[in-house]
Amino acid sequence: MLLPSRPSRVAAWVLFFVLFVPVFGLPIVVVGAASVAGQWNDVLPSHLTLRHLHDAFVSNAGIELLTSLATGIIASVVALVIGTWAALAVRALRRRGAKVIGTLFVLPIAVPSVSVGLGLLVAFSRPPFLLNGTSVIVVIAHVVLVTAFAFSSVSAGLARLPAHFEQVAASLGGRPAYVLFRVTLPLLTPSLVAAAGLCFALSMGELGATIMVYPPGWVTLPVGIFALTDRGAVFDGAALTVLLLVLTLVVLVAVSRIRTRASYR
Amino acid sequence: MADAAVMPGFPRAAAGAKAAVRARPGIRFDRVTVAYRSTVALADFSLDVEPGEVMALLGPSGSGKTTALRTVAGFVTPTSGRVFLGDTDVTSMPAHQRGIGMVVQQYALFPHMRVEQNVAFGLRAAGASRATIAPRVTECLTMVGMAAYARRYPHELSGGQQQRVAIARALAIRPRVLLLDEPLSALDAQLRSGMLNEIARLHRELPDVTILYVTHDQVEALTLADRIAVMNDSRLVDVGTAQSLYQQPPSDFTATFVGNANLVPVTVEAFDAARQEARVRFAACSVVVRANGGVTPGERRTLCVRPHALALEPPAAGANAIEARVVEVQWRGSAHRLYLEIDGIELRADSKPLREPPHRGERLIVHFAAHDATLLAAAQADRGSADHRG
Numbered sequence: 001m002l003l004p005s006r007p008s009r010v011a012a013w014v015l016f017f018v019l020f021v022p023v024f025g026l027p028i029v030v031v032g033a034a035s036v037a038g039q040w041n042d043v044l045p046s047h048l049t050l051r052h053l054h055d056a057f058v059s060n061a062g063i064e065l066l067t068s069l070a071t072g073i074i075a076s077v078v079a080l081v082i083g084t085w086a087a088l089a090v091r092a093l094r095r096r097g098a099k100v101i102g103t104l105f106v107l108p109i110a111v112p113s114v115s116v117g118l119g120l121l122v123a124f125s126r127p128p129f130l131l132n133g134t135s136v137i138v139v140i141a142h143v144v145l146v147t148a149f150a151f152s153s154v155s156a157g158l159a160r161l162p163a164h165f166e167q168v169a170a171s172l173g174g175r176p177a178y179v180l181f182r183v184t185l186p187l188l189t190p191s192l193v194a195a196a197g198l199c200f201a202l203s204m205g206e207l208g209a210t211i212m213v214y215p216p217g218w219v220t221l222p223v224g225i226f227a228l229t230d231r232g233a234v235f236d237g238a239a240l241t242v243l244l245l246v247l248t249l250v251v252l253v254a255v256s257r258i259r260t261r262a263s264y265r
Numbered sequence: 266m267a268d269a270a271v272m273p274g275f276p277r278a279a280a281g282a283k284a285a286v287r288a289r290p291g292i293r294f295d296r297v298t299v300a301y302r303s304t305v306a307l308a309d310f311s312l313d314v315e316p317g318e319v320m321a322l323l324g325p326s327g328s329g330k331t332t333a334l335r336t337v338a339g340f341v342t343p344t345s346g347r348v349f350l351g352d353t354d355v356t357s358m359p360a361h362q363r364g365i366g367m368v369v370q371q372y373a374l375f376p377h378m379r380v381e382q383n384v385a386f387g388l389r390a391a392g393a394s395r396a397t398i399a400p401r402v403t404e405c406l407t408m409v410g411m412a413a414y415a416r417r418y419p420h421e422l423s424g425g426q427q428q429r430v431a432i433a434r435a436l437a438i439r440p441r442v443l444l445l446d447e448p449l450s451a452l453d454a455q456l457r458s459g460m461l462n463e464i465a466r467l468h469r470e471l472p473d474v475t476i477l478y479v480t481h482d483q484v485e486a487l488t489l490a491d492r493i494a495v496m497n498d499s500r501l502v503d504v505g506t507a508q509s510l511y512q513q514p515p516s517d518f519t520a521t522f523v524g525n526a527n528l529v530p531v532t533v534e535a536f537d538a539a540r541q542e543a544r545v546r547f548a549a550c551s552v553v554v555r556a557n558g559g560v561t562p563g564e565r566r567t568l569c570v571r572p573h574a575l576a577l578e579p580p581a582a583g584a585n586a587i588e589a590r591v592v593e594v595q596w597r598g599s600a601h602r603l604y605l606e607i608d609g610i611e612l613r614a615d616s617k618p619l620r621e622p623p624h625r626g627e628r629l630i631v632h633f634a635a636h637d638a639t640l641l642a643a644a645q646a647d648r649g650s651a652d653h654r655g
Binding site: 162182189 | 338339340359360361362363364365366367369371373375376377386387390391431434435438444
């Protein structure tokens with residue numbers, strides 16, 4: 001154990017709470033409190049009510065929730081496929097070109113998501129690539145933004161995967177595609193699951209690019225939350241945020257339970 | 266073992282099976298060089314492994330032995346030279362078409378598959394029918410004594426059990442060539458000895474399989490191999506039967522690496538052609554040794570004598586006797602290792618356990634028979650006998 005003595009462990013816990021609660025915990029607690037607040041004029045909210053949460057369920061939020069869910073799932077799956085493919089290809093290159101391609105894949109993380117949205121808007125507003133005003137452009141925006149994370153996660157998994165599994169599989173007569181689907185991908189499952197969870201979570205919370213490209217018929221939950229808070233309905237926005245948090249959490253927990261024997265290696 | 270031909274629908278080797286060119290292919294390395302930028306991993310390596318033979322590639326880390334094995338497996342493409350399986354040039358043939366069984370140090374059992382699925386992998390990859398896979402899997406697992414563990418996952422097995430399954434998996438595809446890359450290195454000493462016997466038994470049962478066995482352990486090589494190829498610095502140093510390399514090592518490297526011999530620079534005093542023996546001198550000692558092929562008086566040579574040939578009791582009448590000072594005494598359970606010194610020359614002697622081992626600094630007489638010592642060329646004598654203190 002890193003901290004053998006009791007006082008040092010107590011000190012570590014205190015430090016954890018002092019740092020964690022304000023930085024990570026407080027914003028979530030505040031959003032949760034705001035979602036049940038009737039008024040908030042003092043340190044603590046008052047006139048507690050479930051009206052905002054109730055409204056969140058009966059309003060358009062249900063559709064926005066499904067829109068976010070659909071976008072998140074489709075974008076995650078597409079990003080996972082592209083990211084895994086790219087990670088496998090970059091590993092196979094084993095040359096300087098691999099580093100360049102690897103860097104290009106990670107580049108969207110460094111660009112403001114609003115710029116990504118703007119770029120897509122310009123790129124897909126004229127024939128033959130006329131996607132402006134469709135839900136597809138929202139999904140593409142999400143894919144562009146989250147593929148980098150899928151690529152990084154799968155690349156890290158591949159780097160940890162000892163070469164001898166695939167080599168022995170090949171020596172036993174496994175053709176490359178057979179080895180990929182029977183050995184490589186199953187052994188990568190922990191990385192793939194982690195990547196899928198990460199992509200989904202990022203997609204569920206994505207706002208910057210979405211707000212640039214979303215059509216009226218494809219409003220995601222973060223866009224709905226932004227619209228509500230923008231016109232002053234902060235508590236309603238907080239209620240939707242709680243909804244988004246709970247749903248994301250449920251999906252992430254479900255994804256994290258996908259474990260395979262590969263985890264035992 | 267039933268031959269593939271009597272089992273309809275059963276693949277002779279892995280998919281493609283282009284490598285199954287002859288019933289019993291050997292392996293031939295023809296001037297194979299492998300270089301990575303400025304690093305040469307294998308230099309001008311030529312070796313013929315006869316069909317059905319067990320050839321050990323023996324050498325220290327970085328000697329190129331694993332690289333040589335990987336060129337046969339198809340994981341390394343030679344920079345120059347050719348690799349043949351039987352008469353087929355496989356130098357640029359993809360690994361999955363070679364039909365070679367391979368066992369590696371880390372076992373490399375697929376962790377997400379049960380033991381039986383691991384063993385069936387090569388058969389499934391080759392598209393064998395279900396009806397042929399199940400009995401073959403059972404047969405191979407029985408061969409290595411693991412039939413009772415078919416439903417287990419690899420993480421539920423010990424290291425030795427995993428290695429047995431890895432061997433069964435390699436044998437399942439009925440390979441004509443089996444590559445074993447330090448297969449016992451990850452096992453503890455007791456298991457290693459058991460597995461060594463197991464592999465020797467398997468080879469007796471499968472005499473047609475050509476085995477290339479990479480190891481840095483001379484005991485494994487001496488136990489299993491029909492012939493040993495000794496490697497150092499990416500090159501083949503010597504090749505010969507285990508017995509010839511041990512008893513008459515052609516080079517000082519082989520003498521020290523195989524059997525950890527004492528090497529002493531000597532000067533030839535006289536040669537008895539009738540008995541093929543020479544009298545040689547080092548320090549103040551004059552001893553009689555075997556000298557097959559003849560030597561000339563005055564010539565400088567290297568005396569090679571094994572630690573276990575140096576005895577505290579005379580092994581035979583007329584044996585050589587030399588006086589030495591004890592530098593160090595180590596008890597090794599079944600033997601006492603004595604480090605001795607004669608005028609600055611260090612010798613190692615292994616004796617059976619001594620009731621009263623000598624003390625450091627004590628002077629004693631050690632003996633060795635003339636036929637237990639041999640003479641090597643002198644030019645290599647510079648690397649002292651302490652190189653491979655084992």
